[in-house]
Amino acid sequence: MYILAPGIKGNAVRQWSLPDRVFFASGACHILAYAFLNAYPNCSFAPIWIKPARGFTGNHIVVVRGDIAFDYHGYSSWSRILALIERLRPGDGLCHGDVHPDNVIMTADGPRLIDWIGAVRAPAAFDLAISHILLTELVPEVADDPERPRAVDGAAQSEYARLAGMSQAALTAAIEPYLPIVRVRVLLGPAGSAALRERLIQRIEAALRSED
8 A cells, every 4th residue: 555645646746756656556547548559559559448337436547458458557467357346245346445635536527536556355344444544543643733634534434424324333343343454554564653653553463452
């Protein structure tokens, strides 16, 4: 999971200075597709826009020729990508893996998620757990007002519970099992101060002890 520092997506100079793979995964997949087709105009690849069904968010553009697909991950099997989507377990779906305000853009059709580099197959509660950890434990470390991201998290959970027809208690219970998993993912990356990482370890250990 790659977490961009707050403010990067609002600063064109800093965003263009990102490593190529991170830049193209952070909402610039269309630029990579255009550059590929412009560099290899006779290679018989064609762009495909992966557009979500009504009511779902997320967009992605790849270039495809036969069973070969290309995006910021490099070359992949197009049929294998489609097969993996078809094999989603009931209750599982495509989770973004890094949901926070910097990864949401407003369009004429409503909000849309960008930056799908951390996408995983999991229940929706996993994405909510990621948002919760980001907005209540990571972002407050660097925010001018630490309470603002926490308030955003509370509002997002409240709205999700309303739309899903769940009580707040039921939503909290659904998210809880995924919190240690998300904290481990954070520890595997470079994000956070030494003090934050120590707190994450303590909370992971506490969650594991509670399972005994």
